[in-house]
Amino acid sequence: MRILLDEDKCVGAGQCVLAAGEVFDQRDEDGIVVLLDGHPDEARRGEVETAAQLCPGQAIEVRTD
Template sequence: MKITIDEDKCVGAGQCVLAAGEVFDQRDEDGIVVLLAPAPPQELWAQVEDAAARCPALAIEVEK
């Protein structure tokens, strides 16, 4: 799985962190998404896909 983040699109909604907190976090200063695990284990893939689907700004792209 490859995860791509577009920081320019991110609005800091935090839905990704709620869906996959082991993979995503937010910067303290502005809430922009931070990718903690660029190659998450397979058991987290469903959570990562959920996080991408929840993102209101479509700032997370997932490729398998």
């Protein structure tokens, strides 16, 4: 699994951090998403996919390649 982020789409809502705090964080200065783990373990798939679905800016893409 690979995660791609589009920082330009991020609105800083923080839903990704709430859903998958081991994978995502936010910058202190503006709340924009920070990727902590671009290739998380398969065991985190559910929470990562939830984070992508909850993202109001649709800034998170989960790939299986």
